[in-house]
Amino acid sequence: MISDPRGGEVIVQNILGLDPAVQWTLLSIAFGLILARLYLRIILQRRRLLASDLFMCAGWCISCITACFDIHFYKMGVMQKGVTLGLVGFEGTAEEASEFLKLYHVTDYTFHSAFYFSKAALLCVYLQVFPEFMVKRRQFLWAVIAFVTASFTAVMLLLTVSCLPTWRWWALADEGCPIQTLKMMFQIAWALNITGDILIFILPWLVVPELTLRPKLRYSLYATFGLGIINILFTIVRFALIQKYGADLVITITLVELWSFMDSCVGLIIACLPSLRPYFNCKEKIQYYGNDSKQSKADSQKPIMSSNPDTVDQPANAYMSIQVQRTFSVAW
Template sequence: MAPSSPSGPAVLCTSFTLLTAALAIIGTRIYLRLRIQKQSLVAGDYLMIAGWISAVAYISFQVVYELHGALNPEVNWDFGNLDADAKEIEHLSKMSWASNIPFYSAFYLCKASLLATYLRLFPYFMETRRMLVWAAVCYCVIAYLITLGLHLLSCLPLERHWIITGPIKACDPDWGALVLHISWGLHFFGSFILFTLPFLVIHELSLTKRVRMGVYAMFLLGLVDMTISLARFLSVQLGNFGAFRSVTIIGLLIVCLTSLRPFLGGDLRASEIFNYDESTKSGMPHREDRGGFEEIDDFEIPGANGFSSGRISRNSFESAKSELDVSWAEDEKRTQDAIEMMNVKARNTTHRQTEDYWTNM
């Protein structure tokens, strides 16, 4: 083992520091939604909490390793050089196999939380961009299922993952390395997708310089996650398995930071939402002329002593009707102009609707 590998206490200290920071941010997010915004939690919040719980479960396995001395820098990833009997090594190997479930669950729950955020960030009128987000959702679901399937079911019976005393033959180490490569490739590509998606829409927003820089800095933290993921993969390839055990959960911290985006939105204007129905256009009542004959209409006029009846000649009414028709025509034209103006305003609210997300979510 390379001398740069951290000690067991250093691994646990870093892990719990990141978990504590993530918990503080999650608590702030919950307070923001429930107490300040007076809104209920959204799907992304629940997924973020689930990701944190998965990360805690994964760190719990590291505590078990430390209790058995398996987090020492000198111990190999397969515990082959650990000073322990075969039963203890099998137990640790079983723990290592089981830890894959919360480990990859934490990764993909973080991705799911970000994707849920993107689905709210990208308005419905951005159909192409929303289709890209849904494509990313499908990819992450498939990648997660493939990853867990390879780690849990690719070598059957399950005992082959941790058995060393026989009579069952252990899994081929080369196959385990291939599974690791596939899992890392799926995870890294998913992280790259999530890193690039928000830049499809953020550059179109009319944000203040301070808010824009804050948003970019927040999502550029994804580069940190990708860099650490790449460094961890290379360290494993070089035999330094433990060098990045703890900081691999930094992705959880990044997801939690994105949930605090409303604090960046103090200078944003609330969007003006225009709701209208084109089917409610005004129309003039039309009454067919009956062969040119004079039409006599009965009418009732409300008065102080009830309704009084009368008769009016259509010919005598033509002049008044003509003036009324002109007035109606002018009203209809003004209505059409107003509807057209609302169409223009509705199109112009594309940016403002998206900006409003940062203040209300």
């Protein structure tokens, strides 16, 4: 018997066969957004790839690995209608059941890695656009980076050492990992994940209010970064379903995988969107994304004067001293 830190509700039986289609549809959407992101960087901006681009590509590749595992599980018969996490309804042999549990444990690593690679991509973007003169904001940003890094390390360690020896993860008898251990591991991993999501969601709101922008552009930024709440909601719903149904082992494996993949892939898609905002405003200079903090620091030594019709021609802080302008100006 096995419990799992990912879940869904058994009553949603009519979408079981759609799991691979949903997965690869989400992956296709993410792939299109990543291609647009790379086209923006390499072709339009004529610049090298940033760390955020590499993290995003890595997150997509890891998500593809997870989806490929699910195809293999489907062929094994464990993702058929009615097969639960306790492998009730599975018609395979004991060896096949053990093989599934072994591979399923591997997907736990890819599942959490996709989450944290998406977080890393967003944090790298913020590291580019938070100017060096915003000392307190950058200190908070580095604190969030340290927290996310520590969280990822902790989750990987939990998956590795929380149930030793390792073979207990795929043991079918009573020697398998106790449900209480798995439940505790899930709760810790979820708490770290949702805390990181909330902190990352807060970060841009520390900068956007200080920008001197026309309402149209300001609201577009609010809408772009506000999409992060969708990812948070998916994570909360997944947690609520697990807490309610996970202990009974009546959750089907297909729905477990469906909710897991939707949660991680939606996070991947949301993480792509902030860097694609120039596509939605043809009047805006495309070179704004990816300016490094040194350039931002240099630009901050003068009032924000822009030919962009979405920004004001003479900001409210233009009359201030250079030192004061550094506090309220930012090159985005």
